[in-house]
Amino acid sequence: MKDVHLISLSVNGNEHELVVESRRTLADMLRHDLGYTGTHLGCEHGICGACTILLDDQPVRACLVFGVQADGCEVRTVEGLADGDQLSDLQQAFSDRHGLQCGFCTPGFLMLAEAYLSEADSSADPESVREAMASNLCRCTGYQGIVEAVCDVARSRHPAGST
Amino acid sequence: MTRFAVKATLRATNAPTGPLGRTGARMAREAKLDGHGTWIGASVPRKEDGRMLRGSGRFVDDVERYGALHAAFVRSPYGSATVNSIDVAAATGIPGVHHVLTAADLDNPYLLAVLERDEFVPTTMPLLAESEVRHAAEPVAVVLAEDPYAAEDGAEAVEIDFTPRQAVTDLDTAPTGPNVHSGLADNCLVDLTMFDDDRLDGVLADAPLTVEAEFSSARLAALPMEGRGCLAEWDDRDGQVVLHASTQVPHQLRSGIAQALGLPESTVRVIAPDVGGGFGLKCVVGREEVVIAAAAARLRRPVKWVEDRQENLTASFHGHEQHYAVRAAFDTTGRLLGLAADIRCDVGAYSAFPFTCAVEPLMAATELPGAYKVPAYRARGRAIATNKPPTAPYRGVSRPQIVLVMERLMEKAAAALDLDPLEVRRRNLISEGEFPYTGASGITYDEGSYRESLDLAEKTVTEAGWYSERDELRAAGIPAGIGFSCFSERTAYGTPIMAQRRMGMTPGYDTAHVRMDPTGEVIVTTGTCGHGQGHETTFAQIVATRLGVHPDQVRLRQGDTDLAAYGWGTFGSRSIVIGGTSARRAADDVAAQLRRIAAHLLEVDESDVRLMHGAATVRGVPGASLEIAELARTAYFRAHTLPEGSEHGLEARGSADPPGTFSNACHTVLVTADPGTGAVRVRRYLVVEDCGVVINPLVVDGQVRGGVTQGIAAALYERIRYDGDGQPNSATLMDYLAPTASEICPIQITHLETPCPYTEDGAKGMGEGGTIGAPAAVLNAVNDALAHTGVAMDHIPVRPEDVLSSLSRPLATVGGT
Known part of the structure; x- marks a missing residue:
């Protein structure tokens, strides 16, 4: 007999109700039960950050959260960033700055960066951006394009004097 | 063979423009066709980026099949041991577990890599260990269950009786340690002395300065952010086992599966979807990939395996x-x-x-x-x-x-x-x-x-x-x-260079196929298999330049053994040189076909026709012009208007082997x-x-x-x-x-x-x-x-x-x- 729970949550504004086994991770639930496969699993032990999503606006490793813990929560994933084919400013900056190659870590970095950029004191200081982006691992880019992209968006979203 | 100017020229003194150096963004926005009609050298924004950034890339674990079984491998806890017995009874009783397969269940298949040299000792690599395990995490059995959680429950319940042996773990003790393979004296698999120069000992003895030193480097993991993984399914219509796999080398993987399982190659289809990095780890054939293909072929049911990071660090290459x-x-x-x-x-x-x-x-x-x-x-x-x-x-x-x-x-x-x-x-x-x-x-x-x-x-x-x-x-x-x-x-x-290694299978050449469709859009297929390098963009730049179209009109199809001719995949910094050149040569052939059609329709000499900016124009005849899409339409839909003996369609194959x-x-x-x-x-x-x-x-x-x-x-x-x-x-x-x-x-x-x-x-x-x-x-x-x-x-x-x-x-x- 499986230990299952009926939960409800919102993902990118879409309401979902589902039955989930208590041991099922939020990452597996998003990917395989709800079809949000943009959230990737790179290590399943909380280090690489490829599965970073926003859970009630906080960045979390979806591999370290159980699906049942998201009951009643608002989840944001990479699928919620673009407006149809129109990329968000952050997504466009990643492309412009070549902040992705294979693309596997990219959703995690985008969600991490979204959380960082939502902080009122986010600045375009490359060192603080590097420090923030050090939460996640990328094996392709050497991080330079990622850091540049986040700096670009920090500058455009928080023009000098506005913070 | 074209001989270019040999003098190195300075392309860009990449002076920093700020704390972060050159801005890729500026380069990308400047990307445009220059006056000579070439996309070579332009920072064309990557065609791959949109889907990756939207989270709609398709990696192997994103491929879902109804009724798929999920695999978990049971692995050796010892570096070296004898396998005395395997008891799967408890595992098969776990809810959700359907099968537990051992080497015997699969008829003891193995992979054998060959080097045709006397100094080389071949080692058969069992897909699942039989009587011995030779490294920790070596696969011994595989559990197939309704979901990955049940599969791992099952793997924990498989009982294997081992007798551990002393392991050999470093270069210095290996020559005198226990044999990793029975009869392998000194544990030496290859011993080659090459380029032996008679003069060298004299030179070393007489030189004013002799430097003696030792250098060492540690064992590393390639660590692509996406580990290995595959989903195999039996296609009863095509009579094929289809393996979706995170690989750099689809055809080589097909050959490995075919050789290990004794199948004709055409009954195996390997498809590499988006691949989350490789770095060489995925340019060889993994035991797990062949096991999953074998299981799906036998059970006539989809089987998926997605490597976790611990396996990637301890059980891959x-x-x-x-x-x-x-x-x-x-x-x-x-x-x-x-x-x-x-x-x-x-x-x-x-x-x-x-x-x-x-x-x-x-x-x-x-x-x-x-x-x-x-x-x-x-x-x-x-x-x-x-x-x-x-x-x-x-x-x-x-x-x-x-x-x-x-x-x-x-x-x-x-x-x-x-x-x-x-x-x-x-x-x-x-x-x-x-x-x-x-x-x-x-x-x-x-x-x-x-x-x-x-x-x-x-x-x-x-x-x-x-x-x-x-x-x-x-x-x-x-x-x-x-x-x-x-x-x-x-x-x-x-x-020719790869042949010097004397591998049983000699890689090297590659091919590409270029086809323009009736609307003037272009499909390129290649045997190379990009996995983050942006080949969809760079191949498009090469082909678009030859055909006078925009790179957005060129689509690359790669990573599918049923679509592309036999190719060696992507490794060894080969793809743009060998695959790209193959594509260019095929595109040049298609461009010649387009010029012949334009020359006929415009009643000019073929050698005066140029393809650029989406049109065929005529040197020295301003105003004489036809859109390339019109030429394509003519080739397919109005073939009767072309001279007798014209080729049908617009396509060509190219190859390269530098x-x-x-x-x-x-x-x-x-x-x-x-x-x-x-x-x-x-x-x-x-x-x-x-x-x-x-x-x-x-x-x-x-x-x-x-x-x-x-x-x-x-x-x-x-x-x-x-x-x-x-x-x-x-x-x-x-x-x-x-x-x-x-x-x-x-x-x-x-x-x-x-x-x-x-x-x-x-x-x-x-x-x-x-x-x-x-x-x-x-x-x-x-x-x-x-x-x-x-x-x-x-x-x-x-x-x-x-x-x-x-x-x-x-x-x-x-x-x-």
Whole structure:
């Protein structure tokens, strides 16, 4: 007999109700039960950050959260960033700055960066951006394009004097 | 064969435009067709980016099939053991578990990688272990269940009775330790002495200076962010087992499956969806991939396996664990007179299919001289078996080590002779006027900019104040050092060069097919298989240029063995040179077909027709023009209007098989060492590189930066460790220290362009150079920072404790570098 729970949550504004086994991770639930496969699993032990999503606006490793813990929560994933084919400013900056190659870590970095950029004191200081982006691992880019992209968006979203 | 101008030209002095250096964004926005109708050299934004950024890429675990079973492998807990019995009864009783398969259930299949050399000992690699396990995490059984959780429950319940044996875990004890394979004396799988020069012993005995040194590098994991994985399904309509796999080499994987399972190749279809990085790990065939294909074919039911990170670190393929004992003779001016090397590679328990365990020692022994002139040379290369996972050709394949050896030798000779180490390099580098140069190992080097890149790197960092910054740091009590490395790397190994290895399957050539559809859009299929390198963009740039269309109108189809002709995949910095040139040649053929149609319709001479900006125009006849889409429409829908005997359709095949072309670079790095913690920090990094004609600067710079980052990781951070019993001690990303953004600094890049003489576009390979040059440059910089201690470090990674122990030594009285 499986230990299952009926939960409800919102993902990118879409309401979902589902039955989930208590041991099922939020990452597996998003990917395989709800079809949000943009959230990737790179290590399943909380280090690489490829599965970073926003859970009630906080960045979390979806591999370290159980699906049942998201009951009643608002989840944001990479699928919620673009407006149809129109990329968000952050997504466009990643492309412009070549902040992705294979693309596997990219959703995690985008969600991490979204959380960082939502902080009122986010600045375009490359060192603080590097420090923030050090939460996640990328094996392709050497991080330079990622850091540049986040700096670009920090500058455009928080023009000098506005913070 | 087109011979291009050989003089290196400076492409872009990549002066920093801000704290982060050159802005990719500016480059991308400027990307446009120039007046000559070429997309070559433009930073065209990547076609791959949109889906990756929206989260709609399709990686293998995103492929879902109704009713799929999920696999979990039961793996050996011992480095070496006898398998006495396997009891699956409890596992099959776990809810959700459908099958538990052992080797016997699959008729004991195995993979066999072959090298046709007497000095090579082949090792059969069972897909599932039979009576023996030869490394920890070797697969012994596979559990198939309704979901991955139940599969892991089942794997835990499989009871295997082992009798552990003493394991062999390092190069030094392997010759006298227990045999990894019964009857394998000395645990030596390959022992080759190559290029033995009669004069060498005399040269070494008589030389004014002989440098003797040993160098070593740790075992590494390639660590793509997406591990391996596959989903196999039986297609009853096509009579095929279809394997969706995260691989760099779909056709080679198909061949491996077909050979291991005794199937005709056409009954196996391999499809690589989006692949989340490879770095060489995915250019060999994994046992698990063949097991999953076999299971799906037998059960007639989809089966999925997605490797977790622990498996990736302990049960996939490693590489890079090598030891060099070297003697080098120099004259008093620092000229290298002769070089003898004894190279040992810890290759683990088996030969990976199809490259074999000889890939590292053969590469090292053949290419050690690198960018330097070595008049007399001998190398012994050995592959030593240990009770560790087998090795795959990790990015760079022995070149990071051989560059490290040569660059450290230059430093040591300069120190012993009290000469400028850069001057010693200049006296030994193959230089302008000497190309094409044939070295002691028989390699012929095409044109490069070896001295020019060193000169430009030195000038750049001097003018940028690196030396004064180093001296100021030192004055403040912070050990600081600057390191250089100069190297050339053979890329795009064609069949003639690969044949020298004498593999059972000789890779090298590749093909491409170009087809224009009736609306003027273009489909390119290729046997190469990009996995992050942006091939959809760069191939489109090449083909669009030849056909006079926009790159957005060109779509690349890759990674599917049913779509593309047999091709060797993506590894060894080969794809743009071999696959790209194949595509260009096919496109040229299609362009000729378009020109013939235009010439007929416009009643002009074919040779006067040009294809550009989406139209066919006529030289000397302004106003005479037809849209390319109109030509395509005519070819397909109005073929009756064309002259009798015209080809039908618009398509062509192209192929390329160059002998290998040498890229080169000079890396320069400024590091500091923390006197308190021993941590080394990379503060500044410059690459002056020459990969011939750059197709897309954005993509090339990304490859260089990513490569350098992996090279810095090898120099300072990463190490796969095993204890004496063969237990893995680097099983998580807490233990295996892949660098984060905090460990890496901005990397400045300057391009020189010496075109490849073997291809029309002139591009050389460049996927590995960053990884190849960085360890030597970083190690030289660390030694420069610690020069005052008298300690010379010749191993990687340099750990904080190495730095601390050297700093705690009393000031030395003897010089060392």
